[in-house]
Amino acid sequence: xxxxxxxxxxxxxxxxxxxxxxxxxxxxxxxxxxxxxxxxxxxxxxxxxxxxxxxxxxxxxxxxxxxxxxxxxxxxxxxxxxxxxxxxxxxxxxxxxxxxxxxxxxxxxxxxxxxxxxxxxxxxxxxxxxxxxxxxxxxxxxxxxxxxxxxxxxxxxxxxxxxxxxxxxxxxxxxxxxxxxxxxxxxxxxxxxxxxxxxxxxxxxxxxxxxxxxxxxxxxxxxxxxxxxxxxxxxxxxxxxxxxxxxxxxxxxxxxxxxxxxxxxxxxxxxxxxxxxxxxxxxxxxxxxxxxxxxxxxxxxxxxxxxxxxxxxxxxxxxxxxxxxxxxxxxxxxxxxxxxxxxxxxxxxxxxxxxxxxxxxxxxxxxxxxxxxxxxxxxxxxxxxxxxxxxxxxxxxxxxxxx
Amino acid sequence: xxxxxxxxxxxxxxxxxxxxxxxxxxxxxxxxxxxxxxxxxxxxxxxxxxxxxxxxxxxxxxxxxxxxxxxxxxxxxxxxxxxxxxxxxxxxxxxxxxxxxxxxxxxxxxxxxxxxxxxxxxxxxxxxxxxxxxxxxxxxxxxxxxxxxxxxxxxxxxxxxxxxxxxxxxxxxxxxxxxxxxxxxxxxxxxxxxxxxxxxxxxxxxxxxxxxxxxxxxxxxxxxxxxxxxxxxxxxxxxxxxxxxxxxxxxxxxxxxxxxxxxxxxxxxxxxxxxxxxxxxxxxxxxxxxxxxxxxxxxxxxxxxxxxxxxxxxxxxxxxxxxxxxxxxxxxxxxxxxxxxxxxxxxxxxxxxxxxxxxxxxxxxxxxxxxxxxxxxxxxxxxxxxxxxxxxxxxxxxxxxxx
Numbered sequence: 035x036x037x038x039x040x041x042x043x044x045x046x047x048x049x050x051x052x053x054x055x056x057x058x059x060x061x062x063x064x065x066x067x068x069x070x071x072x073x074x075x076x077x078x079x080x081x082x083x084x085x086x087x088x089x090x091x092x093x094x095x096x097x098x099x100x101x102x103x104x105x106x107x108x109x110x111x112x113x114x115x116x117x118x119x120x121x122x123x124x125x126x127x128x129x130x131x132x133x134x135x136x137x138x139x140x141x142x143x144x145x146x147x148x149x150x151x152x153x154x155x156x157x158x159x160x161x162x163x164x165x166x167x168x169x170x171x172x173x174x175x176x177x178x179x180x181x182x183x184x185x186x187x188x189x190x191x192x193x194x195x196x197x198x199x200x201x202x203x204x205x206x207x208x209x210x211x212x213x214x215x216x217x218x219x220x221x222x223x224x225x226x227x228x229x230x231x232x233x234x235x236x237x238x239x240x241x242x243x244x245x246x247x248x249x250x251x252x253x254x255x256x257x258x259x260x261x262x263x264x265x266x267x268x269x270x271x272x273x274x275x276x277x278x279x280x281x282x283x284x285x286x287x288x289x290x291x292x293x294x295x296x297x298x299x300x301x302x303x304x305x306x307x308x309x310x311x312x313x314x315x316x317x318x319x320x321x322x323x324x325x326x327x328x329x330x331x332x333x334x335x336x337x338x339x340x341x342x343x344x345x346x347x348x349x350x351x352x353x354x355x356x357x358x359x360x361x362x363x364x365x366x367x368x369x370x371x372x373x374x375x376x377x378x379x380x381x382x383x384x385x386x387x388x389x390x391x392x393x394x395x396x397x398x399x400x401x402x403x404x405x406x407x408x409x410x411x412x413x414x415x416x417x418x419x420x421x422x423x424x425x426x427x428x429x430x431x432x433x434x435x436x437x
Numbered sequence: 438x439x440x441x442x443x444x445x446x447x448x449x450x451x452x453x454x455x456x457x458x459x460x461x462x463x464x465x466x467x468x469x470x471x472x473x474x475x476x477x478x479x480x481x482x483x484x485x486x487x488x489x490x491x492x493x494x495x496x497x498x499x500x501x502x503x504x505x506x507x508x509x510x511x512x513x514x515x516x517x518x519x520x521x522x523x524x525x526x527x528x529x530x531x532x533x534x535x536x537x538x539x540x541x542x543x544x545x546x547x548x549x550x551x552x553x554x555x556x557x558x559x560x561x562x563x564x565x566x567x568x569x570x571x572x573x574x575x576x577x578x579x580x581x582x583x584x585x586x587x588x589x590x591x592x593x594x595x596x597x598x599x600x601x602x603x604x605x606x607x608x609x610x611x612x613x614x615x616x617x618x619x620x621x622x623x624x625x626x627x628x629x630x631x632x633x634x635x636x637x638x639x640x641x642x643x644x645x646x647x648x649x650x651x652x653x654x655x656x657x658x659x660x661x662x663x664x665x666x667x668x669x670x671x672x673x674x675x676x677x678x679x680x681x682x683x684x685x686x687x688x689x690x691x692x693x694x695x696x697x698x699x700x701x702x703x704x705x706x707x708x709x710x711x712x713x714x715x716x717x718x719x720x721x722x723x724x725x726x727x728x729x730x731x732x733x734x735x736x737x738x739x740x741x742x743x744x745x746x747x748x749x750x751x752x753x754x755x756x757x758x759x760x761x762x763x764x765x766x767x768x769x770x771x772x773x774x775x776x777x778x779x780x781x782x783x784x785x786x787x788x789x790x791x792x793x794x795x796x797x798x799x800x801x802x803x804x805x806x807x808x809x810x811x812x813x814x815x816x817x818x819x820x821x822x823x824x825x826x827x828x829x830x831x832x833x834x835x836x837x838x839x840x
Binding site: 212229242251 | 604810
């Protein structure tokens with residue numbers, strides 16, 4: 035009960051996490067409906083078995099004809115064509131275009147046999163069943179050729195991609211209805227503390243309402259995980275042991291993560307599995323721990339809500355994103371801004387400093403307490419002060435991660 | 438059937454959309470469980486009815502005592518205190534601390550009556566029931582005061598905010614279980630085209646598989662809308678009329694949006710409601726239209742998939758985000774990069790040019806066809822060329838919106 039003997043560096047904790055994540059090819063996958071796959075991570079390349087388009091098609095509304103017959107046409111030399119039919123998307127012209135003939139055609143409609151170009155409607159006039167060409171077209175003009183979008187055998191989307199709306203569009207267009215995507219990691223939230231009431235309950239006496247459970251749930255959802263959060267767990271060894279053993283890919287334990295007598299989680303993790311890191315040279319969140327229990331990764335997060343948020347974002351979130359096939363990088367947009375006053379830190383420790391942003395200036399928040407969660411709602415983001423830095427002077431340019 | 442008489446500017450279309458969106462205070466709202474509210478838009482300020490914390494609490498593991506009694510203590514002058522009890526989170530010490538006494542206390546536990554500070558465990562030694570103080574603490578040290586995080590009457594989160602994980606944490610800690618958020622707009626997708634097979638179907642003959650439906654659904658989800666997409670609609674006036682009248686906040690019609698004979702949607706919208714804009718000076722997507730039908734906003738999007746994506750992102754997405762209380766701005770991250778070759782455009786028209794990015798260089802895609810959806814999956818983002826520009830020279834710095 036004398037604090038941590040040795041604190042690991044943030045980099046060492048990251049290295050341990052990265053070593054604990056399987057290679058992309060070995061991540062768990064599942065097959066889902068392509069229409070539901072946007073924002074998911076594609077597990078296997080998608081290769082087309084069809085040409086798109088699979089037939090020559092018109093790119094304009096106009097008239098399909100033999101291009102050589104338009105040569106010499108102009109508004110002063112209107113060349114007549116007999117309109118012998120109409121061609122709509124999905125409804126081809128059944129005949130063959132002969133000399134002096136044209137077929138009315140719409141964008142996307144299949145080009146009739148015998149035609150090699152489309153004369154846009156803007157360059158025509160109609161006179162009964164006769165179309166007058168007011169201009170020339172060259173062979174192939176306004177015709178989309180077979181496979182010009184996608185050819186048989188093309189990889190249309192590569193594995194590892196977070197699927198975009200247009201990827202879903204392309205995949206849907208080539209006859210693929212189901213996709214193999216990386217399975218969302220199942221993340222169990224284990225909130226401990228006998229003083230805790232369920233989130234949203236009005237605090238009474240010396241009981242407080244849980245803030246960390248719903249906050250962690252939202253963070254896990256953001257990072258592509260699936261939340262398992264049955265309820266708050268009594269701060270008793272048997273209850274915590276059982277919850278640690280319940281099924282999950284990753285377990286986040288909030289509270290009781292330090293080295294005090296009532297901090298059961300580290301002892302239980304050591305007993306049931308392995309504590310790889312316990313105590314990290316950072317502020318807040320120094321009592322953070324991590325390890326393995328059978329196939330699970332377990333993160334021991336401090337109960338103070340700012341520390342809990344910080345420890346999640348530094349460590350647990352990275353693991354959840356990586357096991358879900360996503361980028362390990364911070365999920366925050368970054369901006370470069372100037373400090374309006376100095377930001378003091380201590381060499382040997384990484385600092386997570388909340389700042390408010392006005393224009394392109396950042397002001398460090400005066401309140402640094404790890405228990406003051408409202409400091410993270412009043413701030414716009416945070417600055418990470420590296421462990422080899424004493425902080426930044428007034429006016430320094432710093433990188434802010436925007437919440 | 439001679440093209441558009443006048444094309445509106447992109448700016449005019451944006452101005453029409455913005456004028457059609459109610460002020461924030463008049464957007465539709467709904468009350469939901471706070472635990473499900475992350476990423477939603479808060480409709481009303483959340484004000485606290487409680488102090489957080491509602492009692493003085495320890496910020497450290499250590500001993501609660503009367504601070505003046507530690508004066509003079511050091512490792513060379515260990516001052517003894519009788520340990521008279523223990524204080525855990527949620528479990529207060531029932532007595533009153535008297536002269537020469539201390540109570541073992543954990544982080545988060547309520548400060549016992551009579552104590553005014555916490556001596557950290559690191560500065561103590563235990564000898565049976567006696568604690569030896571190895572250092573001094575001043576009054577109030579390591580004690581969190583009532584309301585230091587949040588006071589009664591504080592607005593903890595302001596209306597209009599897209600709720601962050603930590604906002605949900607703070608809200609959960611003040612006894613608020615339900616929130617008023619902006620209702621997600623109900624967006625009906627109306628895909629027309631007799632040549633279309635449902636998404637994911639293998640194309641056969643002159644039929645093609647729908648790409649726009651699932652792409653639009655993913656875009657709408659991204660922008661906070663709720664998708665209504667029952668099925669593809671026959672390209673027949675009665676079917677389209679009925680679908681336009683089905684309930685929705687916003688209707689997106691894909692296909693048949695131009696001025697051809699088979700383009701029913703603009704005529705039906707004019708008949709049933711109002712066409713405000715039809716034809717826009719841009720490429721692709723110039724046949725885009727928009728208007729109102731009773732309380733609905735209706736967007737007529739071209740059927741060509743690249744045009745559909747572009748028209749969505751320029752216009753429909755803006756309206757969906759705004760009706761959902763979100764930022765009207767583009768939902769894409771932006772980077773400044775150099776062009777590896779010139780990008781040619783035409784004065785009088787806005788161009789949407791797909792580019793590939795390597796390092797900090799952008800290469801315009803050679804394929805510009807509005808039907809080549811794979812050009813948007815092979816590219817990394819797009820450049821918008823303003824209507825007063827002839828394009829950008831080789832080496833110019835341009836802003837790219839990253840997909």
